[in-house]
Amino acid sequence: MSLWRTLAKRLIMAVIVILVGGFLSAVLVRYAPGFGTDERQLDARLSAESHQAIRDESSAERGIASYYVEWLRKMSRGGLGDSRSMQKPVAQLLMERSGITLRIVAESLAIAWMVALFLVAATWSTHSAPLEKTCTTASGLLLCLPAGAVALLLILLNAPGYLALVAVVFPKVHRYLSDLVGATGRMSHILAARAKGISEHRLLLWHVIPAIRREILALGGVSIALALNAAIPVEALCGIPGVGQLAWQSALARDLPVLISVSLLVIAFTVLANSGADLLADERRQPA
């Protein structure tokens, strides 16, 4: 299959997944038991007309299919509606905050991958059982900690909050990589190469990593999704004004326009990252 055809096919699939995903998130919100309940209705200072206006506002969002179609139509014209809770255009809110989230996600992914790769390479080169056990225990311990708790512990230690994202991504990347490298290291062609006296570094760089490049790329896509999911508790608890904090604040305020836009943005980012990783790893297009 030609490169352009593969690209077009994956792009169409990605668009379908994004649209269906956005619709599903809207449906989930619409049919949640408390949809239409607004905290402002409890405010005794508001007049009867204001209460009615609030009810009318939420009743406009009741027909979910029509609301979603209308939302998509607005989006195609460059508008995402206005946030009810923050009194600002949603597009402006996303523009202000997405850069911050992208920066901390990119930084934490880079650190987590570098540390994981370094430790896997060090364990491979030294064949040190204590080092391997220490790394396994550390990553196992981090896997047992919720991202939010790590964020709070980092605040206690006066450390930057984005390190909590590193603590979420690192153990999964390290565990998977060390399992993959370990399994590949037991393959007969690697054993034969080692028996011929090829150095451990050369073995790792020229024989092991190329053999598992597809899995590494797939793991890259998965780690982006992991970091994005963990960004909500981390940003909310550490006071980082990114998209995760926006999602949390709008969830507390039941702000449907912001929630749908944020979920579509995150779905788009996750799907494109996974499709990109799949495309790069697609063996059918690798030179023979």
Next chain:
Amino acid sequence: MKIARMVAIVVVSLITLISMGGSLLPGFDYIRQDRKHFSEGPSYEHWLGTDAVGRDRLARLIHGTRVSLLLAPAAAWISVVLAFVVGAAPGFAGGVTERMAKAIIDLALSLPWFFLLLMVRAMLPLNTSPAVSAAITFSVLGLLGWGVPARILLARARRLRQSEFVALARAGGVSHRRLFGVHVLPNLLPVMTAQFWIAVPVFILAEANLSLLGLGVAEPLPSLGGLLRDLESGLSVRSDLCNFAALFVLVVMVSSLQVAFMKHEVS
């Protein structure tokens, strides 16, 4: 590894026993407020001290562990049943059903489920009771967490469909229903059990993250995640080692669950 697994099973059993038994004792009331002792350290009356409103931390820890230990397996059960319906049955049927199931699973896996969970949980009515909020939180976890087990069950069911013993049974005239119930289902059960035990700690951690954001199990009902919010108050009031008790129990429980059922993961 065998010793580590035995120790982990003993630890999980002990925590379960203490949380189930302790929560039935009259002295461990998780709502009762001691109005003379707010945010205090350990004492003879309150072994782990009291929280910001004078409630006994130990009683809340015992009840919170029980809530997580009862509801996380229930959520795991929901997700495994859904995974069976969406993954295993179409995987064994094959054809268009299998392709459709695969597309649905791929879609479910590409969704950022923590965002969806946050949205649904935030939309609960304002007057939802704590017990209902706990049940809904874990039900939503189960309803959204079926993607990975479904993909694994689908692959397993497809492998079984293409296996020689199934072809032989078909050639022998065994009906489709009997083939699935008698020959395929027993082979899927170990995978389902493995997925169940993998899901339990995952759901405990997910609830902890939600509760830390104030969107998990509602007050005054305690859960392990809700108790972690003491860490947050510890930042502003004073750092007390007892603030870390819930985190300690959570880490010990989740790591023990992971080590204890590692064997199942392999199967």
